[in-house]
Amino acid sequence: MPFVRKLAGLVGFLLLWEAAGRLGLVDARVLPPPSEVLVRFGLLFTDRGFVAGAVSTVLSWAIALLCATVLGVGVGLLLGSVPALRLITMPVIEFLRPLPSVALIPLAIALLGTQAQTKIVLGVFAATWPILLNTSYALGEVDPRLLETVRCFRVSRWRRLVGVTLPSIGPFVLTGVRISASIALIAIVGTEFLAGGSIGLGQYAFVQGTSGGRMDVVLAATVFAGLFGCLVNAGFLAVQRRWVSWGSVASSSGEVAA
Amino acid sequence: MSMLEVAGLGHAYGGVDAVSDVSFVVEPGELVCIVGPSGCGKSTLLRCIAGLLPPTRGTVSLHGDRVVGVPSDLAVVFQDYSRSLLPWRTVAGNVEFPLRDRGLSTVERRSRVEEALSWVGLSEAAGKHPFELSGGMQQRVSIARALAYRPALMLMDEPFASVDAQTRADLEDLVLTVRASAGMTVLLVTHDIDESVYLADRVLVLSQSPATVVETLKVDLSSPRDQITTRGTDTFVRLRTEIARQIRR
């Protein structure tokens, strides 16, 4: 039932958009109706420029998210377990975290050039924070009684980390990674859009929009990016439900807050 | 040499005394029960003995060595058992978890897990997760985990509080059997005066908070004990009356 209702909302939105174009409320060259965009969406996959761009974007995104996860979990564990270190670094983190990664594009280009490494580094920069903060926060939330229990049984330090701490913080970390997945995508596509000379979805949309005036293509590429983001999010939610069902009773009833 | 020696032990939480001055000795293989009113400091005392809480005053010694940090060869059944189980591991996985660091082979570990689960009547639930179990079943998992570990010293904090009367009687007999066969020393906290007399070689009666030992009673009942006949003997009735009077005081 909720699924049908969600779908009804989407269909209604598309109908309104279609009607706005057909009735002449908006210029169809600026905002082409969804029927045209959908046709164009299908044709995108025959466009070599688009496919190359999409592959570059998705690959960069995957690399960036992987790096951000390793970095975020690693540093998060360190900061979470050494309070003094956390105290010193928090002001720096609080300063760096809200910096929009697009504002760092000129600096990144000057340092790294305009190749894929630039957008990957900016993607990592933007995506590390939620994972890092969730990890270090979750460390403080590990049930002390659980840690005491395994300490009593003289479980080795290593197995306490791998068998108790990591599974305890797992749900929090996974939520961080899920949030970071969309942040990384936004940062990477944004960088492609603003930093000329690279390939990728953002660059593709930029060229099609400014020099070609092809808003239908731009929107079709946007739909692709949006769909990709949705699928990734749904994938992470499914993983969360499947593997950390013990984390919340709510998930066993099938309702997880997105 | 005595197994456990507690001397002048006291603990204060932020300046407020929870345990004031407790001294006693437990000999190897002995089963000692601690009874006392709710909130008198029994859990605090056990946590000091387990090395989880540094005592404010006094000392705890195991085999003559002073305890600093968690000693080896010890198992604890915590009062809040549900929080002491790993939620992402199955029942069998929880029982097995501490055995890995005891240098046992996979086969030995598996047979110990199966044995302990059958003792507490949870063989059927081996593959379930803690959140799928009732409170009493979770409590039995934590008992099984401690028994499978076969510690030299077992600390149990209200281990049978959440099970029905029949299961409780079975678990009491189980603890008596296992400690006899494995030669374990057991220190068990309980609210239930009858239970303390039935199980113990000696009963320590604690005062109201902050705890001190008001009385030590030797339980001269024959072994093996029997749920029906032992509880009907004159000695049993005399001891439980004596303890009840001490607690009331």
Ligand SMILES: Nc1ncnc2c1ncn2[C@@H]1O[C@H](COP(=O)(O)OP(=O)(O)OP(=O)(O)O)[C@@H](O)[C@H]1O
């Ligand atoms: N972590 C803590 N911080 C502060 N005070 C505490 C803490 N734990 C226990 N206390 C206090 O210490 C006293 C003894 O607590 P304890 O849990 O040892 O009692 P208990 O005898 O085990 O009680 P019960 O029979 O209800 O389990 C109580 O007054 C309690 O309020």
Ligand SMILES: [Mg+2]
């Ligand atoms: Mg208690």
